[in-house]
Amino acid sequence: MGFYRLFFLLVLIAETCLVLAQEEATAIHPSVNVHYITEPIMIDGVLDDGVWQSLTAQKGMHQNFPDDNLKADYDTEVTLAYDDNNLYVALTCYAAGGDFITTSLKRDYDFFGNDNVTVLFDTYSDRTNALVFGMNAYGVRREATVVNAGQAPSDFDESWDNKWTGEAKRYDDRWTVEMAIPFSTLRFENGTQKWRFNMYRVDTQNNEITSFTDIPRTRFVMDMGFMGDMNWEKPLKKTGKNISLIPYISSSATRDFENATQLGTQGKFNIGGDAKIGISSGLNLDLTVNPDFSQVEVDEQVTNLSRFEILFPEKRQFFLENADLFGSFGGRFANPFFSRRIGVSIDPETGQNIQNTILYGARLSGKLNERLRLGLLNMQTASIQGDGDGVGTPAFNYSVATAEQRITDASRVRIIGVNKQAINGGDFANSDFNDYNRLLGLEYRLNTDNNRWVATSSVQKSFSPNLKGDDIAHTAQVVYNKREYRFEWAHILVGNNYNPEVGFAPRKDFVIVSPEAQVNFFPTSGPIASHSIGFDSRVFWKLGKDDNIHITDFGVEEINFDPFWNIAFKDLSMLNFELSYIDLTLLNDFDPTRLQDEDIFLAGGTTYSYLESTISYTSDQRKRVTTRTAANFGSYFNGSRYGLSGSVTYRYQPYGFVSLSYSYNHVALAEPFEPVDIWLIGPRFDLTFSKKVFWTTFVQYNNQLDNLNINTRFQWRFAPVSDFFIVYTDNYDTAEMANFGSRNRALVAKLTYWFNL
Secondary structure, eight states, X not given: OOHHHHHHHHHHHHHHHHHHTTOOOOOOOOEEEEEEOOSOOOOSSOOOSHHHHHSOOBOOOEEEESOTTSBOSSOEEEEEEEOSSEEEEEEEEEOSSSOOOOSOSSSSOOSTTSOEEEEEEETTOOSSOEEXXXXXXXXXXXXXXXXXXXXXXXXXXXXXXXXXXXXXXXXXXXXXXXXXXXXXXXXXXXXXXXXXXXXXXXXXXXTEEEEXXXXXXXXXXXXXXXXXXXXXSSOXXXXXXXXXXEEEEEEEEEEETTOTTOOSOEEEEEEEEEEEEESSSSEEEEEEESOOOTTSOOOOOOOOOSSSOOOXXXXXXXXXXXXXXXXXXXXXXXXXXXXXXXXXXXXXXXXXXXXXXXXXXXXXXXXXXXXXXXXXXXXXXXXXXXXXXTOEEOOEEEEEEEEEEEOSSSEEEEEEEEEEEESSGGGGTTSOOOSEEEEEXXXXXXXXXXXXXXEEEEEEEEEBTTBOSSOEEEEEEEEEEOSSEEEEXXXXXXXXXXXXXXXXXXXXXXXXXEEEEEEEEOOSSSSEEEEEEEEEEEEEEEOOOSOOSSSOSSOEEEEEEEEEEEEEETTSOEEEEEEEEEXXXXXXOBOSSSOSOTTOXXXXXXXXXXXXXXXXXXXXXXXXXXXXXXXXXXXXXXEEEEEEEEEEEEEETTTEEEEEEEEEEEEEOSTTSOOEEEEEEEEEEEEESSSSEEEEEEEEEETTTTEEEEEEEEEEEEETTEEEEEEEEEXXXXXXXXXXXXXXXXXXXXXXXXXXX
16 A cells, blocks of 8 residues: 555545544533622732632532532532732632641642642633633642643643732631732733633542542543533623743853863853733743753653653743643644744754754734634844864754644644754854754644544654655544543554654654543442453554665554553552553664663664563552552563562651652663663652742662762742742763763853743
8 A cells, every 4th residue: 555545545544533422512611700899909818808708609619529510528619709909809718627738838739648629710712722720728839731631741841931810718627728820921802701710629538539520530620621601790801911030140160071172160151031911811921041050950760761762841930831732733643833843953063952042032822812722932042163074963944833723613624834954054164053944734634522533643844955745744542432442543654754853753654543441330339449451452563665775665663562450549549450462563773771782782673572561559649648559560571580670668757759760770681681680779858948948959879871870959949930940950971981981060150030010
């Protein structure tokens, strides 16, 4: 079957599934009223203001866990009010007693293991994106965004940060919350009188998760298919300027001990900043000049035993608001835009990733009207000079344009264009780079009421010099999700010349078909709240366009079949069993351990079939000591593998926690491979001296990289969204003959302040 015949057949299958998915009954949702006020409110967590005394609170929360067929044992009451500047939220969370739990006093706490309550606002009623504001019983705040209708854990992003206030007060039988959220923090349509709303709460004493709307046990409580209406007493209007300036100054001392030409510590002073300008009530312009991301938390390393690159999430604040507009096209095998590609380049001498200075950038994103979202991004990086004449990396300009048009309440169409352009490429004639790389993409998305049907279909085409033909990627996914069962069909096609340099495509020249199924059970008695049995599967076919000599014409490259049994207990602990069958043909020489001598590898063209089992357990997160453990054992290529991974955490309430994450794998392959032990160990100390002063230390030892990393960060939030940071980073070479020598070291101090004009 030809490449394009297969492509159009897959597109036809996807579109047929999308059409079949569009018939769905409309559910009835509860509603809450928002009252206009003129009296002032003191935000202290005590609900004694005259406003709260005069208004009637909304009651009647539903259980989501452990039993989604009951009302809440201990209710939560909500009252909403607003004036010309702020939205006010009052909450009363009833409880069996006053023994409330918090993991720490640090902002952005974990959902589990905390007494906490969260409100969600779908300000455009688009069923796709929501702003989230939460607080726990100790008055610790968190804010986040929900994208893609809240269908996966990755759709919840707590990296988003903004300016608002809130306090909590604890009593013997309840705790109360007051929030004041400025309208300048929110995005909405002028003149609107209705948003969509939900609220959910974790009650640790009664071991109960409850929500404002009735959400099935098998869904996430952030699922935007289950939201109520939020009715404003009179139309909303945005008044006044909405401009924020966020300048910073930083000073650093660094030393690269592996650079023989660097004989001493290098000092550097930086100044720059961001600006946020509200163009309209729904459209925001973000500007950045000489951005500095030194305070961003270090990535948590993982052991990589796969053949492909691993994706790490974006944590830099500038890229986060409306990030789904830019980064959620396609999927993990064919994503046209991945913001972490900006500010990273390839060292022309070592071939390794290195930091590439961003000079400036601008991003316009948000809603043009109730149905149209728009995103425009432009970033400029500096060039990197190499040691030789004409060696180095040119400056690059990155541009992205994207739009999302809502067609019906359930469906929308999205387009994206990406351009990476070398600016002074002629000065680097001896370096290997493309003068340009471009991409166009089109995507259709469907979310029916209650998200029973969720479906996507996309097509992307890249444009690069000297790469013509076979440069298309197509992805499609259709999910049918009910309380009792879940079915999914997905397929992906990635051409050999599909080349998203500013995106993510870990493998090419393949088509994958991936059906999944899951059946859910809900015992009426005993310790189990629910359990699920199902399977995931993937079959990869090689398209045969990359001149690989081992699979030349549409042959099967890999088969994965993963049956599982997941058990959720009523104490919030979880137990999972998974069996993985893998059958694959290596296309290239490969050392799975990455620790053997250079001449020892599994030869390309060889075929392997192996079976592996995994048992994982997560303990009750309400306990002072909690664990997450996974044990794996079985065959692996032509040998065997067993391992243990997880974490142990001790909570010292309310001042923080100490944890140890670990990953151990013993890999024994046939001769001439040497058996190896692969270790990744990461102790973490997270201390909160108050709600404004935090200290985090993270140590990571990784013998795959022969590296020990130490990262310690002190943060003082001296004003809302304004911080002073001190960050120390050190890396040591742990190879046998390296004598634990220092590789590089940095000490950074940074001060940032948020001005509202």
